[in-house]
Each structure stands twice: as structure tokens, then as C-alpha cells.
Amino acid sequence: MPLQNHEEIFQKKVDREVRIEPRDWMPDQYRKTLIRQISQHAHSEIVGMLPEGNWITRAPSLRRKATLIAKVQDEAGHGLYLYSAAETLGITRDEMIRQLHVGKAKYSSIFNYPTPSWADMGAIGWLVDGAAIMNQVPLCRASYGPYSRAMIRICKEESFHQRQGFEILLTLSTGSDAQRQMCQDAIDRWWWPSIMMFGPNDDSSPNTAQSMKWKIKRFTNDELRQRFVDICAEQVKILGMNLPDPELKWNQERGHFDFGPINWDEFWNVVNGNGPCNKERLEARVKAHEDGAWVREAAVAYANKRKTDPRQATAPSSSHFEAGQSLLK
Amino acid sequence: MTPNQPINISTNQLFNYTLHLADNNLILGHRNSEWTGHGPVLEQDIALSNIALDLVGQARNFYQYAAQLKNDGSTEDTFAYLRDANEFKNVLLVEQSNGDWGKTILRQFLFSVYQYYLYQQLEKCSDRTIASITEKALKEITYHIRWSSEWVIRLGDGTIESHARMNNALHELSEFTDELFIPASYEIEIARQGIMVDPVFINARWREKVEAILREATLPFLSEDNNKQSLSGKEGQHTENLIHILSEMQSLQRAYPGCEW
Ligand SMILES: [Fe+2]
Ligand SMILES: [Fe+2]
Numbered sequence: 001m002p003l004q005n006h007e008e009i010f011q012k013k014v015d016r017e018v019r020i021e022p023r024d025w026m027p028d029q030y031r032k033t034l035i036r037q038i039s040q041h042a043h044s045e046i047v048g049m050l051p052e053g054n055w056i057t058r059a060p061s062l063r064r065k066a067t068l069i070a071k072v073q074d075e076a077g078h079g080l081y082l083y084s085a086a087e088t089l090g091i092t093r094d095e096m097i098r099q100l101h102v103g104k105a106k107y108s109s110i111f112n113y114p115t116p117s118w119a120d121m122g123a124i125g126w127l128v129d130g131a132a133i134m135n136q137v138p139l140c141r142a143s144y145g146p147y148s149r150a151m152i153r154i155c156k157e158e159s160f161h162q163r164q165g166f167e168i169l170l171t172l173s174t175g176s177d178a179q180r181q182m183c184q185d186a187i188d189r190w191w192w193p194s195i196m197m198f199g200p201n202d203d204s205s206p207n208t209a210q211s212m213k214w215k216i217k218r219f220t221n222d223e224l225r226q227r228f229v230d231i232c233a234e235q236v237k238i239l240g241m242n243l244p245d246p247e248l249k250w251n252q253e254r255g256h257f258d259f260g261p262i263n264w265d266e267f268w269n270v271v272n273g274n275g276p277c278n279k280e281r282l283e284a285r286v287k288a289h290e291d292g293a294w295v296r297e298a299a300v301a302y303a304n305k306r307k308t309d310p311r312q313a314t315a316p317s318s319s320h321f322e323a324g325q326s327l328l329k
Numbered sequence: 330m331t332p333n334q335p336i337n338i339s340t341n342q343l344f345n346y347t348l349h350l351a352d353n354n355l356i357l358g359h360r361n362s363e364w365t366g367h368g369p370v371l372e373q374d375i376a377l378s379n380i381a382l383d384l385v386g387q388a389r390n391f392y393q394y395a396a397q398l399k400n401d402g403s404t405e406d407t408f409a410y411l412r413d414a415n416e417f418k419n420v421l422l423v424e425q426s427n428g429d430w431g432k433t434i435l436r437q438f439l440f441s442v443y444q445y446y447l448y449q450q451l452e453k454c455s456d457r458t459i460a461s462i463t464e465k466a467l468k469e470i471t472y473h474i475r476w477s478s479e480w481v482i483r484l485g486d487g488t489i490e491s492h493a494r495m496n497n498a499l500h501e502l503s504e505f506t507d508e509l510f511i512p513a514s515y516e517i518e519i520a521r522q523g524i525m526v527d528p529v530f531i532n533a534r535w536r537e538k539v540e541a542i543l544r545e546a547t548l549p550f551l552s553e554d555n556n557k558q559s560l561s562g563k564e565g566q567h568t569e570n571l572i573h574i575l576s577e578m579q580s581l582q583r584a585y586p587g588c589e590w
Contacts, residue, residue: 046371053366057359057574060581060590061406062392065362066385072365073378080371118581118590176588284367292369294494295430298487305486 014215019145022088030214033207034144035089036105037216039096042082043107045075047100047281051115052124060118067164068121074157081150088146101286109267110193112275119172119179119186125165127187127194127232133158134228135198138218147216166235173239180241187236188244195259196267198225226256233257343456343524344398345418345515348408349563350459351391352419355409357440358384359574360427369430376476380437383469390462397458410582414571418513421562422505424570431484431491432498438477439502442538443509445470446531456524478542485546495548503551504558509535513563 006025013020020026049072056072059065083093099105110128115121136158139151172183199205199221211217219227229248236243247260269275361381368374392405422440427433448463448470484491510532512520520527540550560566581590 049366056362056365057577058580060410060588062355062385062389062409064590065359066382066389069362069365069378069382069385073375073382076366076371076375076378080375083371171589174589176585178585179588288367288369291367292430294488294490295369295373295484298484298491301491302483302487 011213014143014213017141017143017215019148020143021145029210030216031089033211033214033216034147035086035091038082038086038089038147038150039091039099040106040108042079042086042096043100043105044111045079045082047107047111047285048128049075049079050281050284051111051113051277052121054115055118055121058118059121064121064168071125071161071164074161078150078154078157081153085144085146085150097289101282101289103273103282106271108197109270109275110197111281112270112278113189113193114277117182117186119169119182120190122165122168122172122183123186123190125161125163126169126235127165127190128197129158129161129165130232131194131197131228133162134224134231138224139216141215141218143215166239169239169241173241183239184241187239187241191232191244192263192266193270195225195229195262198222198228200264200267201262229257229259340398342515342518342522344395345513346519346525347391347395347398347459349418349513349515351388351395351408352417353423353440353444354384354388354391356417356419356571356574357423357437358382358388359578360423360425361433361437363427364430364433373430373480377433377437380473380476383466383473387462387466387469390466394458394462406582410579414567414575415565417562417567417571417575418565419562419567419571420505420508421558421560421568422502422509424562424568424574425502425505426570428498428501429494431494432501434477434480434484435495435498436502437473438481438542439506439539441470441473441477443531443535445474446534446538447528450526450531454524459524481542481548482546485543485548492547495546499543499548499551506551508558508562511561511563513561516563 007027010020010024010026010030013024020030052068052075053072056065056068059068083096086096087093096105100107110131115124133155136151136155140148140155142148142151169183169187172179202208202220202222205221208217208220212220233243233248233250245260247258249258251258270278273279358381361377361384365374365378365381368377388409389405392408395408396403396405422436425432425436445467448467451459451463452467454460454463481495485495486492510528512528516525516528519525536551543550560568562568562571582588
């Protein structure tokens with residue numbers, strides 16, 4: 001079939017909301033866009049474990065400690081689903097991780113900001129997970145089947161994270177003066193970076209039109225950002241705190257909140273590797289990977305031995321546990 | 330001690346014992362959670378975090394019971410966040426540094442097997458709360474043993490490097506295994522009351538299981554006379570590791586006393 005027909009059939013399927021599956025024909029650029037977007041998203045989940053992981057050992061109550069471990073562990077799971085989704089497009093997880101480690105692949109810049117206070121666990125949940133949900137809910141209907149299915153699982157957990165984060169802030173907001181101050185300070189630091197999570201303004205986002213035609217994207221960056229601002233501007237009142245934007249104001253005519261200009265210099269500066277923690281975050285990932293090399297090698301060596309070791313020919317390789325189990329009885 | 334001891338002494342020993350069980354779980358869970366986000370491979374990062382979560386959950390159940398026994402307004406967090414190191418009753422094994430992945434795995438394995446046989450007894454004990462907490466925990470521990478023993482075997486019988494690392498880990502940790510079976514004063518007391526058996530009772534089974542896995546992992550057996558450790562974590566005598574753990578863990582509660590979090 002000529003390429004043009006393929007493209008036509010493909011676009012018709014997309015238009016009719018039929019999911020594209022791994023073995024279906026797809027334009028090269030569609031595949032590339034998805035690999036870039038999904039792997040970037042996967043990396044964000046994994047790097048995103050670090051700023052919050054910081055506080056697991058210092059969580060101020062056992063309940064908070066348990067929830068935080070569970071949350072960070074969820075993010076690892078999200079990374080896993082997304083790497084698997086990307087692998088269906090013909091790239092390996094090893095290759096994606098290599099690209100992350102050499103700085104070729106990006107991850108969400110938000111995780112390059114530091115988490116100096118406990119309140120950051122609340123602000124991240126409320127604002128960062130909140131912005132992520134805003135971006136991700138439409139992705140549950142993304143045209144690529146494995147991506148959309150991964151996003152459905154992820155979104156369920158993200159909304160849980162957001163509520164937990166908000167609840168952390170709510171507790172602080174009714175606490176001591178020091179706690180209230182901690183709460184406001186975290187909101188002040190996370191607000192603008194969260195707003196930036198939606199990416200550049202529509203007029204400087206050249207790929208948006210194509211992504212929308214392919215139904216990878218459903219809404220523009222600015223549409224999603226506005227929706228996020230509208231929601232947060234109301235929720236912050238429950239906390240009795242302020243969003244750090246003097247221009248934030250309800251606009252009756254537009255039916256939306258107006259907000260002040262975004263500092264895009266800061267945004268690009270962090271994207272390009274000069275944020276407060278870019279170096280630490282990447283170093284931590286690389287270190288974990290390098291420190292774990294001997295473990296991965298040993299696992300492979302052991303699996304290979306099991307395949308070739310004649311002693312094992314009669315025993316299924318999953319027998320340790322059964323052997324262990326019978327010893328335990 | 331007279332047979333007609335006042336009720337508060339026996340409650341006190343049960344209270345100490347409950348804290349001991351809780352502290353073991355909390356400190357090991359805390360140590361494991363230091364790995365979250367830094368594991369050698371994503372799936373195993375998740376697995377170890379999951380074990381950390383199970384252990385913290387078990388610790389909370391025991392602390393909540395301890396709070397009930399004490400009945401003075403103490404909560405699970407009072408015990409975890411407002412006691413000093415010399416009041417912690419965890420065994421030294423669980424507070425040892427993570428070291429490399431191999432040491433962490435081995436520490437988990439040695440402890441999980443101990444916990445398994447211990448809880449098998451506790452599940453049948455005369456204290457109904459402890460029996461029900463341990464019964465539920467046993468399901469989780471069964472998985473912990475499975476996961477950690479598979480890794481002990483894989484790493485022991487993997488590459489030359491992994492074998493050497495496991496050997497080192499074994500060397501480092503075997504110093505702390507005898508303590509598991511040396512009864513603390515409160516263990517002797519509650520054994521006397523028939524709530525719990527003497528831990529010596531499970532020593533042989535523990536050794537049998539551990540040696541079976543070590544054999545499969547092509548690792549040497551633990552020698553019988555490696556008890557060079559003179560401290561007793563169970564009695565509140567700890568290595569410096571615990572001081573560091575607590576100063577980190579308790580930092581917020583100590584810096585902002587009396588706050589809700
Ligand atoms: Fe996530
Ligand atoms: Fe999340």
C-alpha cells in the first residue's frame with residue numbers, strides 16, 4: 001500500500017477514536033513523538049521520587065511516613081508502566097535510561113527544585129501532582145492504546161496523592177505559627193514552577209497542533225494551565241493561605257482567574273540544566289544505576305547458570321520458594 | 330520473684346516486649362526505606378519499599394497496642410518520636426547500616442526468618458492482641474522471606490563479585506545474629522508467664538532454614554561462636570547507628586514539640 005493510504009487510514013482511525021496498537025502502522029513522526037513524550041514522562045516519575053524520598057526518613061509521624069513511602073513507591077510504579085508503554089514502540093528501557101543519564105532525554109523540570117521543608121511534601125502533592133493530573137487526565141484518551149491504558153492506572157493514584165498533599169497542608173495551616181509559615185513558604189516556592197509544568201505558551205509551542213491532530217494532546221498548554229489556576233485559586237482559600245501572585249484576580253468577563261506573567265527565562269534556564277538541583281538529581285540517578293550494576297550482572301549470571309546447570313534440569317527455576325516453603329512448614 | 334507478683338509488673342514486661350517487637354519493625358522499615366528511589370533496578374526498588382511499608386505497618390500495630398497498655402495518653406508517635414536511643418529495644422541487627430544491596434538483602438533475610446519462627450509462636454500466644462497482629466504479619470513475612478532468600482541465592486551464586494560481596498555482608502552481620510536468641514529480661518519474664526516461648530526455642534529452626542538458603546547460595550555457614558558483640562539492643566544498649574537514625578527520624582518532632590502533623 002502506498003504510504004499516503006497508510007497515513008489516511010491511520011488518521012481516520014484516530015479521528016474515529018479507535019486506539020492505535022503497537023502492531024498497527026503509524027507514521028514515523030508519531031512514533032518518535034510518543035517515544036519522546038512517554039519516556040520523558042517515565043523519567044519524570046523516577047526522578048520525581050528523589051525530592052520526596054528525601055523526607056521519608058524524616059516524616060514527622062508514623063502515618064505520614066507510611067503514606068510517603070507508599071506515594072514514592074507509586075511513582076516508581078508509574079515509571080514502570082510508562083517505560084513498558086514506551087517499549088511497545090521499539091525502544092528498550094536500558095536505552096531510555098541511558099539517554100536520561102547522558103542528558104539526552106529530559107524530565108519534568110519541577111523536580112529540579114529543592115525540598116527544604118516538610119511542607120514541601122504537602123505542596124508537591126497539592127500543586128505538582130495536581131498539575132500532573134490536569135495534564136494526564138486527557139492523556140487517558142490518548143490515541144496510542146498502551147499509553148492511554150498506562151495513564152488510566154496512573155491517574156487513579158495521582159488524585160490520591162493530590163488529596164494527601166492537600167491534607168498535609170491543611171494540617172499545617174491549622175497548626176502553630178511556625179507550621180503556618182512553613183506552609184505559606186512552600187506554596188510560595190512551588191506555585192510558579194507548578195504553573196510552568198504546563199509548558200510554554202501556546203504561541204511558542206510549535207508541536208501542539210500536530211499532537212492535537214494525532215490526539216496525543218487534547219488541550220493546549222494554556223487551556224490546561226488556566227484550568228489549574230482556576231481550581232487552585234479556590235482551594236487556597238480553604239487553606240487560608242495565599243498564592244504568590246499579586247495579579248491573581250477573578251475576571252468576570254472571561255469566567256476565569258487572571259494571573260501574572262510567567263518568568264520564562266527561569267523556565268528555560270531550569271530546562272537547560274541550570275536549576276537549583278539538576279545536577280544532584282541526575283547524579284543520584286546515575287549513582288543508583290552504577291551502584292546497582294553488580295546486582296543486575298549477578299542476576300543475569302545466575303539466570304544463565306540456571307539455564308545451563310544440569311543440576312537444575314530436573315527442577316523448575318521457580319523452586320526456591322517451594323523449597324523454602326517446605327522448610328518453613 | 331514471688332509467684333504473686335503485682336499486676337503492674339507483668340503488664341510492664343508485656344509493654345516492654347511489645348515495644349521491642351515494634352522497635353524491631355520500625356527500625357528495619359526505616360533502614361529499608363532509605364533505599365526508596367535508589368534501588369539497583371526499578372522493580373526491586375518497589376519490592377524493598379513494599380517491605381519497608383509492611384514493617385512500618387507492623388510497628389504501628391504494636392505501638393498502638395503499647396499505647397493501650399500504657400494508658401496514659403501515649404500514642405504510636407510518642408513511642409517512635411519521643412524516646413531516646415537507650416529506651417529503644419530493637420535488636421542490633423536491624424539498626425546496622427544498609428551497606429550495599431547485598432548487605433541489605435542479607436539483613437532482611439536473617440531477620441525475616443527469625444521473625445517468621447517467632448511470630449509462628451506468637452500467633453498462638455495467650456495475648457490476643459499480639460496473636461492477631463502477628464497472625465496478619467505472617468502473611469507479609471512469608472513474602473519477605475521468599476523475596477530476600479531468592480536474592481541471597483542469586484547474589485551468592487551470581488558472579489565472583491556478587492559472591493564476594495555477600496561473603497563480606499555475612500561476615501559483617503553474623504556478629505549480630507546471636508542476640509536474636511539471647512533473651513532479654515522482659516522476654517524471660519513473659520516466657521515465665523506463658524505468654525511467649527523463650528527465643529532460644531526457635532534458634533535451631535532459624536539456623537536450619539538460614540543454612541539451607543546459604544548452602545544453595547554457595548555461601549559459608551554462620552559459625553557457631555561468632556558472638557563478639559557485647560551490647561544488647563534489646564536492653565537499650567545500641568551501636569551509634571541508632572543515634573543517627575533517631576536524630577534524623579525525630580528531627581521535626583523534637584524541633585517543634587507538641588505539634589500535630
Ligand atoms: Fe506519578
Ligand atoms: Fe504522584
